[in-house]
Each structure stands twice: as structure tokens, then as C-alpha cells.
Amino acid sequence: MTTIGEFELIERWFTRAPRRAALGVGDDCALIAPAPGHELAVSTDLLIEGRHFLSTVDPERLGHKALAVNLSDLAACGASPVAYTLGLALPYVDERFLDGFARGLHALADAHAIDLVGGDTTRGPLAIAITVFGEVPVGTALRRSGARAGDTVWVSGRLGDARLALEAFRGTVDLGHALARVRRAMETPDPRVALGVALRGLATSAIDVSDGFIGDLAHVLRASSVGATIDVDALPRSADLRAQPVALQRLCTLAGGDDYELVFTAPAAMAQRVQEAAATGDVAVSAVGRIEAHTGLRLVDARGDEVSERHAAFDHFRA
Amino acid sequence: MTTIGEFELIERWFTRAPRRAALGVGDDCALIAPAPGHELAVSTDLLIEGRHFLSTVDPERLGHKALAVNLSDLAACGASPVAYTLGLALPYVDERFLDGFARGLHALADAHAIDLVGGDTTRGPLAIAITVFGEVPVGTALRRSGARAGDTVWVSGRLGDARLALEAFRGTVDLGHALARVRRAMETPDPRVALGVALRGLATSAIDVSDGFIGDLAHVLRASSVGATIDVDALPRSADLRAQPVALQRLCTLAGGDDYELVFTAPAAMAQRVQEAAATGDVAVSAVGRIEAHTGLRLVDARGDEVSERHAAFDHFRA
Numbered sequence: 193m194t195t196i197g198e199f200e201l202i203e204r205w206f207t208r209a210p211r212r213a214a215l216g217v218g219d220d221c222a223l224i225a226p227a228p229g230h231e232l233a234v235s236t237d238l239l240i241e242g243r244h245f246l247s248t249v250d251p252e253r254l255g256h257k258a259l260a261v262n263l264s265d266l267a268a269c270g271a272s273p274v275a276y277t278l279g280l281a282l283p284y285v286d287e288r289f290l291d292g293f294a295r296g297l298h299a300l301a302d303a304h305a306i307d308l309v310g311g312d313t314t315r316g317p318l319a320i321a322i323t324v325f326g327e328v329p330v331g332t333a334l335r336r337s338g339a340r341a342g343d344t345v346w347v348s349g350r351l352g353d354a355r356l357a358l359e360a361f362r363g364t365v366d367l368g369h370a371l372a373r374v375r376r377a378m379e380t381p382d383p384r385v386a387l388g389v390a391l392r393g394l395a396t397s398a399i400d401v402s403d404g405f406i407g408d409l410a411h412v413l414r415a416s417s418v419g420a421t422i423d424v425d426a427l428p429r430s431a432d433l434r435a436q437p438v439a440l441q442r443l444c445t446l447a448g449g450d451d452y453e454l455v456f457t458a459p460a461a462m463a464q465r466v467q468e469a470a471a472t473g474d475v476a477v478s479a480v481g482r483i484e485a486h487t488g489l490r491l492v493d494a495r496g497d498e499v500s501e502r503h504a505a506f507d508h509f510r511a
Numbered sequence: 512m513t514t515i516g517e518f519e520l521i522e523r524w525f526t527r528a529p530r531r532a533a534l535g536v537g538d539d540c541a542l543i544a545p546a547p548g549h550e551l552a553v554s555t556d557l558l559i560e561g562r563h564f565l566s567t568v569d570p571e572r573l574g575h576k577a578l579a580v581n582l583s584d585l586a587a588c589g590a591s592p593v594a595y596t597l598g599l600a601l602p603y604v605d606e607r608f609l610d611g612f613a614r615g616l617h618a619l620a621d622a623h624a625i626d627l628v629g630g631d632t633t634r635g636p637l638a639i640a641i642t643v644f645g646e647v648p649v650g651t652a653l654r655r656s657g658a659r660a661g662d663t664v665w666v667s668g669r670l671g672d673a674r675l676a677l678e679a680f681r682g683t684v685d686l687g688h689a690l691a692r693v694r695r696a697m698e699t700p701d702p703r704v705a706l707g708v709a710l711r712g713l714a715t716s717a718i719d720v721s722d723g724f725i726g727d728l729a730h731v732l733r734a735s736s737v738g739a740t741i742d743v744d745a746l747p748r749s750a751d752l753r754a755q756p757v758a759l760q761r762l763c764t765l766a767g768g769d770d771y772e773l774v775f776t777a778p779a780a781m782a783q784r785v786q787e788a789a790a791t792g793d794v795a796v797s798a799v800g801r802i803e804a805h806t807g808l809r810l811v812d813a814r815g816d817e818v819s820e821r822h823a824a825f826d827h828f829r830a
Binding site for chain 2: 202219220221222223224225230231232233234235236237238240241242243244265266268269271277278279280281309311312313314315316317321323325326328330333335336337368398399400471491
């Protein structure tokens, strides 16, 4: 513990020259103007130690993840990131923690060319509140409500590794050397921002997978008043996850949570354009099912047989 | 404790029909477009139990205050409130707390005709993260950096009652029946939004008093590269505070914090227009000093004698 105060803390770790916003950290408000013909997309997340990350997490990875989960919400709307604000409660001024945390945060912000434009720091149990701003041409934001019968259901990247890592930390599975790989999925997710932007005008709906594939897809189905059949064997997963028992594979892919991949729908005839968007976004996409007029979610395996598993979405007040 | 989950919690306490934003709570992002010719002013605050409020606070007053402190930042920029997001960590789903908190929050939001457009709830130590959005015509936002030698220093409302209430709760002073009055200043501050809007194009600088008059005025002086002489006897204060010893009056007005009044500067010739803006904002304003080219802050009493007190600004990592 040092005698560094609140203003020095902000100055030392969180003040950088703004790239674009009219004002940076230091006035009562930041000023942000979306480009002409655009509107601002806004998302906010609150991360709490013990709920969203383990106390043992590397601070640099935590800085990355805290911003990544917010950028993932922008990706799900097809918005281009512009700026973000940070609220940070810390038990004390821990220089090692702040050095790492700021490094991870700023590195991901730099990768997306966005500014930290405001914030608030205080003493308290470790909590991270980030609000992120993106811009999107008026009327083109991807929403949850546009899925139509006949659309294909797509997933970006791979599902389940973050949950597999969590199970390893919980001691329910021993991954050996594979742990280092799958924990990257849990600790440094890669928000699918470029894919989201490329899906504007193409995807009929989109959401990011934060609470688990089934739970998040269910939000789309409800908002769109449709149903879906999903081939659980088509859900993309890593070789490390494929090496696990089928029941664990299904738990991790269907209800894992913390994936930060995009689930989206597009007309079946647009498969080629979806693949082009995926190439633009530098990520693979997999077709995993079909939207149907009949409401509800039906899970089948590769042979078309119904899968009976029931997996609830992750809920921060129930889990 | 109940078995209410995260989504039901949001639905029950925090979902209302949006008044203006393109989307309300429920998609990955909210969409906000400032009016033509305007930019968005953004401010964020993180409130932690034990630091920013006592565990004994009435939940309805806490809901009010959590939004009020953010609206106060918009007021200091001269921005008109548009929308806000809420991040809320709660140890458990406490229906009595949520009923009161939501009531206080929504009542103040209604008073300013703004929408809750997004948020995040999670289990954790009680923490409230609000980000508020306002709009201001491009180039007219009040800043800290525009004070010029010869300007008059003004303060809205009254200073020091919030600190006086805190001293009463700490047991250093016995206020008797007056406690109920002064604790209102601490628990339900009235953000000076209408005054801030009326000061556009008139005030040369502005800030809201959150950390204490001296500390917050010092931000303006630094940003504007000027100094000031302040008449400490001119600082506006309640009859309850005037009944206290002079040393306590000065502590509370100069370094009290949590006032959420505006300190602003305007050319001396504009005094009449400042009074008209105050009438528009339905709050009294007091001239308390003068901006000078010579840097530094000089405190004098009503006779012009130098006051020697030194009062540090409130610092959440040092206090």
C-alpha cells in the first residue's frame, strides 16, 4: 500500500491523450459525437471479484477481459467501438495490480483504436464497471429481434473452452497441459468486433454468448417470436474439448457461458456472404441450425435424434 | 432472500418503456442519437457501500442519490440529460431494498424525463455504477478551463450541510432536530441541471462540488491557469450550519464534499444575467470571490483578512 491518492492514480495509470473524443479524462463529462448519419451504441458491464473472475487472475488478463466483454456487446450490435469509461473500486492502491490491469486494458483499447474518456476510482471491494460506446449507421444495428423462419443459425469461433477451464479450476476435470490453452479462452476472449461490423445488413439477428449458447439463443428466439432446431454436434469446439466425455462437451458448449462468440442468423441463401464476412472478421463461422416458425428450442444430434439434455443459462443470482 | 433470477430482477425493477432512446433495456446495446448539432456528454460514477453511503441509508434516498451525483456532472457541463445505464451488484435479491432503490431512482429519472437504457446486475458487495448521457449543442459545453482574471466566482445553493450531517453521524456534533434537515442535503442532493443549461454561453467555467469547495475550485484554477481570492464568509450556508462554531462552519463549507452544487465563473459585468439564469434554475446563487491572474487560492474573511485554514479535498484513497 502506498500513499498515492485518487487523482494521482488516475493521472498515472488511466490518463492518455485522446484519439478522437472532444475531451478526455479530466473534465466533469466526456463529449462524444457520433459520425454524421450514425447513432451511438452503448453497453455497460459490472465485473465483481469472485463472480466474474478469480482472485488469482493475472491483472493484465483481467484488464483485457473487462474491456473485451463490453466490446463483445458492441460486436453483437454491429457497432464500431469509439470510446469507453471505467469505474474501478480497489481495496487499496496496489501498484503491481494497476500496472498489469492498465497494460491489458490499454493494449486491447489500442487494438480497437478507442479512448478511455472518463471514469471514477474509489476504495472498495474489487469491482470494475466499464461502459463502452460504439457507432453504427442509423438503422443498421444488429438486434435480437430479426430472426425469421428459414434463417440459418451461425456461431463464430468455438464454444465451451472457457467453461472447460472453469471446470478444471473447480477440480472436476484434469486437463494437464491443455489447461494453459483453454484458460486463454476464459481469460482473454477476443471480441468479434470486425465480424459484427461485417454482418451489418446481412445478419437478421445477433447476440454475443456470455451466459451460455442456449440461454443467449433463447433471447433471440423470444425477441423474434420464432423457434429453432440446433444440431448440438455441429457446435464448434476445440480439440481439447473434443477429448472430453460427450456429456461434458455438451455442458460446455450448450451452457458454458463466458464464450464471447457471436450467435447470429442470416437467410439460408446468404451462406456465401456470411463466409466472406467471417473472412473479414478473421474468424471461422459454423452453421449450427435453422430458425423455424414453431416456437421453442429443439436440440438434435448429428443423426437428427432429439437430445434430451436441459441446460440452464448462467444466472449471476442463481449460480 | 428469494429465488428471483437476474433476468426477472431486471424485468421487475428496471424495465420501463423508453421515452426517447432507440432501444431500451434488453438488447446487447442501447442506441442513442444526440439531436442534430449536439454532442453527447457522458459521465460515470461508482458508488460503494461504506465509502459513498452508509449501510443504514434509506434505499429510496440511495436510488435518488446514485443518479443525482451523475446528473450533477452533466449540470457542470451544461448538458441536458437524455438517458442512463445502471450496473448494480447486490449481496442477494433484497426485495425491500430493490423496491425502495428503484422508486428513488425512477422518481429522479422521471423528474428529468430520462430513460434507463441498459445495465447489468450481479451478485456481489453492494456497488452502484451509473453512466449518464446528456446532450449539449456542439461547442457550448461548460468546461473547467475557461476562467479568466476579473471573472466573479459563483456558488449555487448552500454548502456544507452534507458534511455537517456526516459529522453528526460520526458523533462529533449533536444536531438534535436539525439532523433531519441537514441529512436531506447529504442523502437527496438536487442536481443543478436547469442552472447548468441556463449558464451555457454565460459561465466561463464550471464544476460541481463533490470533493469539497476548495478542492473542486482548485481543479478549475489549474485547468484555467489562474488564481482566485475567495471570501469564506460569503460562502452560502444554512441556518443550521450558521448555528455551529466558526471552525466547523469553515470545515463544512470549504472542504465538506458531497454538496453537488455548481461552482462557476462569469465575467463581472454579467452578474444580472447570472441572476436570471439562477431564477431559471430555481436556485439562489452567491458571488463568493474573484478570479485573478496570479495563480493560487487566497482565502479571506468578510473584513478582507487572510484566513489561514488549510482544508484538503476529499480523496477516496486517502480519507
